[in-house]
Amino acid sequence: MLSHPGRRAALRAALRAAGIGGAGAAAAALTAGCGPGRPAADLSSPPPGPPSSPPPRPARPARPAQAAAPAAPRRFAGQPVEIGHGPRDRGRVALTFHGNGEPALARAALAAAEKGGARVTVLAIGSWLDAHPDLARRILDGGHELGNHTQRHLAINDMGEAEAYAEITGCAQRLKRLTGSIGTWFRPSRTQYATPLVQKLAQRAGYPHVLSYDVDSLDFTSPGAAAVIRNVTGTIRPGSVVSLHFGYADTVDAMPPLLEELARRKLRAVTTTELLTP
Secondary structure: OOOHHHHHHHHHHHHHHOOOOHHHHHHHHHHHHOOOOOOHHHOOOOOOOOOOOOOOOOOOOOOOOOOOOOOOOOOOOOOOOEEOEOOOOOOEEEEEEEEOOOHHHHHHHHHHHHHOOOOOEEEEOHHHHHHOOHHHHHHHHOOOEEEEOOOOOOOHHHOOHHHHHHHHHHHHHHHHHHHOOOOOOEOOOOOOOOOHHHHHHHHHOOOOOEEOOOEEOOHHHOOOHHHHHHHHHOOOOOOEEEEEEOOOHHHHHHHHHHHHHHHHOOOEEEOHHHHHOO
């Protein structure tokens, strides 16, 4: 059996026979004699490659993921121009929010929906988007839908044709500029139902349907979170479209228990497009 100096000498001889000499052999011997340590490549320069080998190319940086294209309005066969609810034979409902109010409360409502596994439809007011343009992307990045709730949120049914059309297209232009789409839905302002004229103007602006609702949470009256929950759960059923609002603390507080109650009833909160898609 070789002594320790003898083993080291034999190792050097073997390394020289393999073509590793000088500092490389000393480093390899040190590594072999002292346990794992630092690899030899860290202690000496690597041997040069063949003369014909091209130098390695630097790795290309990974391309950032492309954002999903925003959804555009769709025509749903068999549905009326004004839609108030979806199919009643499936366990789905749509929570729709009027997009207005304090941004922090809007973000809190979106976060509560996402935590509860819900995806919602936001009908944004154009002037609100002007003041808070980043919220358009926040809504879409959360997997939600974004639509049109007129430019100034005035009583659109009381307007003349030109003014009403300007309210619809004004918001549509802002959505297009911010997201690349005029949004998935149009909902008239200050009313549950649109007049035939407003329905016609919405179609002219590119929205095949007007979105109404069959459940009103009345959250804009600030009745308290418990009342918001009662207002929704008292009348909701499969296929319902629920009217809610950003900008109210009661709505934010109501979201977690409301979603829990919907789950208990085997109702899943989805976007309006998903609600109506077979």
